[in-house]
Amino acid sequence: MKLSLGPLQYFWPREQVLAFYREAVSWPLDILYLGETVCSKRRELRTRDWLALAEELAASGKQIVLSSLALIEAESELGAVQRQVDNGRFLLEANDLSAVQLCRERGLPFVAGPTLNIYNHRALQMLVEDGLQRWVPGVEQGRQLLEDIRAGMAAADTPMPELEMLAWGRLPLAYSARCFTARALDVPKDQCGFRCIEHPDGLPLATREGEPFMVINGIQIQGMETVDMAPERDELAACGVEILRLSPQHRGMAEVVSRFQQMLQAPQPVPRVGARNGYWEGAPGMDALSA
Template sequence: MKLTLGPVQFHWEPEEWRDFYFRIADESPFDTVVTGEVVCSKRKPFYDQYLPEVIERLKAAGKEVYLGSLLLVTLERERRQTLELIEQSGVPVEVNDLTCLASMQGKSHAIGPYINTYNEATAAYFARNGATRICLPPELPATSVATIVQNAPEVAIEVFAFGRLPLAISARCYHARLHKLSKDNCKFVCNQDPDGLTVDTMDGEHFLAMNGVQTMSFTVSNLLGEAKDLERMGVKSLRLSPQHCDMVEVARIFRDTLDGKTSVEDGQTKLKAIYPEASFSNGFSHGSSGSKWVSERLEDQMGAV
């Protein structure tokens, strides 16, 4: 079982973003890293100046590197950016929008969790078109994951295992609207919330999180307890999505648990200490509400896989 670091979905300060990936390169046990701006094309210029040295540092550390495409392409400028991304030499693309997929014929690439790969036929279609790895949407239950793994052996299946879950993307910027700004003059206020901004119900219950044009879960997905069962199913990689916490240590906990160096219980205790403000969930994997925490093991629920 390998570990993949997904792209930073939030708007971090450019130097913090650069230093984050430098530390991932130098200290973390990640096998694969997806980088680049995937949520909002307006943020992209902040990171472009550092992207070449980030990629170089990650490659020098032996990491497999992918560049993530935008989740939603709506403007001519964004279409050009997507084509430039595909034409960039030496770095494969992780496709996050079907408009990008049309230009990937014959090129090795990955499919991100933002594309609805809900069954084995879809996974097989992507594999025939050059996809070598597919990160499944985080809302899929483990029963569906197992079916896809068993019936699409030609492609490596990855599961979203840590981080706030991406739920939806919009052409409208929620952060700008909240601050009474237009999207074109947003002043990049999303950088005030480096872990996303919590959205409450009218009754004051934490419900979702917003990240510019993106809607995310309030709870933080945590499949540490399901990791070994997913490995036995044939899942090839777990994706950890960057949060504003010590992601190097998060990766070490997942690595040590998978390798049998620490117990799930000890690992969970350490994760809570690293990210005390997080409310963990694993409901989607168990076929329940995504915000729930289910203590039952996957194998106990599904039977022997």
């Protein structure tokens, strides 16, 4: 198995982002994903900055992949994706079908990101014909669905693409055209003041009873718990998963990567240090957290 560092979900200051990736390039990772996937208003780094950073980090020998927005709402945002597609060197993680179409028109291979709606082998087969090289299933897609899709692809005599699964991080649960952070802070979306930069791991949301519930991250809602799928290593491998994705967090990321690298070399599954992923097992999420 390989390890990848998924795209940064949160909004951090420019210098912090650059310092993070310049440190990350020394970690035992195989793949680095770069780019803004959540909100186009987050412009501490613009498209040209991400491309320059990609060029810099590529010297390490790691695979660099550019990640597109998950929700494209304006012509300017589509133009940014087009610049990513036309970079001439790096693979694109397409998180919206418009990015898939741009790659298809140019005959370019791409990674199918977790926000593409792929729920059966026919959809996957169609995207493979369009150039899909690697698939990152959505966080709600569990073991049984993967097994069903693999069986369908085999019956259709179509090879499975490379499979990558989120193995560490909070689960992105929903995206909206509205900004949850702006709403929570009672400011208009167009006058948000980039307030999410004040919450480097998202804004925690509690129930009326004061119980931790979810995390608000701009237009994205995440689960509260950090999911750890290291103990499912052998199950993931049996389902054809070849890459484990680790989602960046504000602190302790080097230790997370080191633990997963050691886990891959361990003869037996390691103890869980985060939450169980209920989706993987087809179980209710809150029940799985207490298991």
